[in-house]
Amino acid sequence: xxxxxxxxxxxxxxxxxxxxxxxxxxxxxxxxxxxxxxxxxxxxxxxxxxxxxxxxxxxxxxxxxxxxxxxxxxxxxxxxxxxxxxxxxxxxxxxxxxxxxxxxxxxxxxxxxxxxxxxxxxxxxxxxxxxxxxxxxxxxxxxxxxxxxxxxxxxxxxxxxxxxxxxxxxxxxxxxxxxxxxxxxxxxxxxxxxxxxxxxxxxxxxxxxxxxxxxxxxxxxxxxxxxxxxxxxxxxxxxxxxxxxxxxxxxxxxxxxxxxxxxxxxxx
Numbered sequence: 297x298x299x300x301x302x303x304x305x306x307x308x309x310x311x312x313x314x315x316x317x318x319x320x321x322x323x324x325x326x327x328x329x330x331x332x333x334x335x336x337x338x339x340x341x342x343x344x345x346x347x348x349x350x351x352x353x354x355x356x357x358x359x360x361x362x363x364x365x366x367x368x369x370x371x372x373x374x375x376x377x378x379x380x381x382x383x384x385x386x387x388x389x390x391x392x393x394x395x396x397x398x399x400x401x402x403x404x405x406x407x408x409x410x411x412x413x414x415x416x417x418x419x420x421x422x423x424x425x426x427x428x429x430x431x432x433x434x435x436x437x438x439x440x441x442x443x444x445x446x447x448x449x450x451x452x453x454x455x456x457x458x459x460x461x462x463x464x465x466x467x468x469x470x471x472x473x474x475x476x477x478x479x480x481x482x483x484x485x486x487x488x489x490x491x492x493x494x495x496x497x498x499x500x501x502x503x504x505x506x507x508x509x510x511x512x513x514x515x516x517x518x519x520x521x522x523x524x525x526x527x528x529x530x531x532x533x534x535x536x537x538x539x540x541x542x543x544x545x546x547x548x549x550x551x552x553x554x555x556x557x558x559x560x561x562x563x564x
Contacts, residue, residue, distance in 0.1 A: 335362040336409060338391035341373035342366070343526040345500060345509040349387040352399055352429030359402035361391070371554055380451050383419040384553040386525070394418070395447070399427035404444045404457050416447040418456060425521045426460055435521055487559045491547035492516050495563065498542045499524060506532050508557065515548050518555065527557045534560050 338356065342349035344367035353363050366373075370388040374381075377388065377395045385398025392409045395417030408418055420427055426439035439460040446456040485493045496512035511524045527548060529535060537560050538544070547558045 335360050336391050337362045337364065338389050338396070338405075339363075340365045340387055340389040341368060341370040342387040343369050343507075345524070345526045346386055347524045348399070348423065348429045350429075351432060352387065355428045356402055356405075360406065361402065371552075374553065378416060378449070379419065379447065381553040383421050383445065383447060383453065385419070385421060386423060386555070397421075397447075399423065399429045400444055401428050401457070401459070408446075408456075413446065414449075416449045419445045419447055419453070421445070422518075423520050430521065430523075434523060438521070487547040487561075489547070489558070491549060491558060493545040493547055493561065495543070495545050498538050498540055498544060501535060501538050501540055502526075503535055506535065508535070508538055510546070510557075512546075518548060518550060520555075525555060527555050530556050530558045 338361050340349070340353060340363055342353075342365060353365060356363055370386065373388045373390075374384055374397065377390065379388065379395055379397050383397055387398065389396040391405065392412075394408055394415070396405055397417065397419035399420045400418045404418060408415075420442055423430055424440045424442035425431070425435050427442055431439075441458070441460045441462065443455050444457040444459075445453040447453050487493060492515070494512050494515050496510040498508060499511050500509040502508065506529055507526055508529065509524060509526050513522045514520065528551075530549075530551070534557060543563050544560055545563055546560045549556055549558050
């Protein structure tokens with residue numbers, strides 16, 4: 297009797313183990329499928345008033361990413377994550393252990409996460425017109441050539457992808473001479489250091505953080521198209537010359553990886 301009871305108990309245990317193994321085998325594909333359905337979470341550091349950063353985030357969310365944005369600026373994040381200044385742009389992101397700097401296309405980020413190379417991450421330096429987030433109606437369909445760079449942890453880089461490249465042997469296309477671009481091409485006035493004057497409307501003055509949001513025309517020396525952008529100021533005293541809604545002209549430069557208003561002058 298005792299032996300029969302032990303056999304019944306052993307049989308029940310084995311049946312339970314087999315059922316558990318079957319459940320695990322059945323649930324594994326479901327768990328894998330669920331993981332694949334969960335969008336990658338990307339953290340993005342940007343200025344709260346940067347319109348092209350917001351447009352890039354909207355583009356990412358439409359292309360398979362979940363985004364957590366931090367409106368603290370991106371200079372500290374870029375430095376903390378180890379991106380050299382020459383690869384800098386207006387926002388810095390982190391996803392799957394990789395850094396993403398600037399207006400990188402979603403397809404290249406998905407490829408990065410799929411292939412997982414030994415690298416720091418990806419960058420589109422500057423703010424090329426025609427890249428995601430820099431391709432709105434304001435730019436009139438303009439598509440400037442740009443490269444997506446794979447950044448090494450040693451500061452090196454190589455081309456990961458290229459966009460809008462002219463055919464071999466073709467003449468370089470000139471930007472369309474319409475709207476604000478035509479006005480910038482015609483302007484020859486410069487500040488005392490030779491930087492071009494750019495017309496702008498003051499959208500917001502942030503005196504506590506010494507920043508100003510400007511809706512401006514193209515800035516040729518920065519290869520930046522017309523947009524609304526947040527700038528730091530080379531001299532805090534410049535804040536005293538600015539009021540919301542004011543029309544000004546200004547000159548700008550890239551200083552330690554941050555777009556900076558250098559001089560301000562009243563419109564003639």
